[in-house]
Amino acid sequence: EVLNGQRDRYHLEKRYIHRNGKVVWCRLAVSAVRDPEGKNLFIIGICEDITEEKRAKLQIQAALQEKEVLLREIHHRVKNNLQIISSLLRLQADQIKSRKYARVFKDAGSRIQAMSLIHEGLYQSNNLAAVDLKQYLHNLISNLFHSYGVNPESIRANIRAEGIRLNLDDAVLCGLIINELVTNSLKYAFPKGRSGEIEIHFSQTRKYTxxxxxxxxxxxxxxxxxxxxQSLGLQLVATLTDQLQGKIQLRSKPGTTFIITFPRSEP
Structure with missing residues (x-):
């Protein structure tokens, strides 16, 4: 301890080549002790061999990079497999003459596509632990509009999810819920070419989403x-809300509003 004086500390990590040809890492620490007038009294220098510490850190970094590559590959493959299943269902729907049963296959394809987009978003994301919700929702709604032949100038989608990030499990459940509710709106809320608006709005407090x-x-x-x-879609919404450990409210007139509140979980 320096009384009535000053101590300045400097340190750096540097790589050296040992005379035997091996790389050696050292941590150099230097402390300059000065009197109250700023005059140097003495200097303390310490050199520590940290080669093993550096080697261990490099091994950990390599393992993390390998894990990230594997996770991205898993998300990529899951996404591809789900998209193949979705495409097969849609192709099958095109072969069915009954509009009722063709719609069943189309709806099933949309549900699978909603899950596929989650994995696609994670594959492309810098953060494999959380989903970029706003981009995911834009892709999901765009796919639904295309699937049901909706004119985006007639029916507008308003998405508000800035700053909201969900973990994978919650994102998949919310994606499926939104898929069902938006599909329901596209089917029934705007008959005979009626124009309108669909809104998807996320908000969060410290405890709830x-x-x-x-x-x-x-x-x-x-x-x-x-x-x-008896609607399978709305039954599915209720079941998915239970899986989120959430509660659901329904408001009707004007229009239709579903409000789902569930505990917030960190990505």
Missing amino acids: QLRVSDNGVGLPPNFDFKET
């Missing part, structure tokens, strides 16, 4: 109870 999916369409029938409905 809230998803709001709404449209300004014709609304639901009076006394509609989504918990008792």
Whole structure:
């Protein structure tokens, strides 16, 4: 300890070549001790061999890079496999003459595509632990509009998810929920070429994440109870909300609004 004086410390890590030809890493630490007037009193220098420490760090970095490459490859392959299944279902739908059963295959393909886009987003992301939600939603809605032949100038999609990031499990569940609710709006909310707007809005507090999916369409029938409905899509929404450990609210007139609140989990 220096009383009434100053101590300046300098350190650096440097690589040397030993006379036997091996690389040696050293940590050099130098402390200059000065009197109250700033005059040097003495200098303390320490040289420490950190070759093993450096080697261990390099091994850890190499292992992490290998793990990241493998994870990206897994997401890439899962995405490809899901897209193949989705394409097969859509091709099968084109061969079915019954519009009712063709729609079943098309809806199944859309659900699989919603999961596929999650893995595609992670494959392209700099962060393999979290999903870029805004970009994912834009891709998801664009695919749904294309699948159902929607004119984006007639029905607009308003997405608000800035700064929201979800872990993989929550993102997959939310993606499937949004897929079902937006599909429902495209099918029923805007009959006979009616124009309108669909809104997907995410918000977060310290403890909770809230998803709001709404449209300004014709609304639901009076006394509609989504918990008792025979609609597979809405039954799926209720089941997925339970998996999120969340709660769901329904508001109708004007239009239709689903509000899903669930505990926030960090990516």
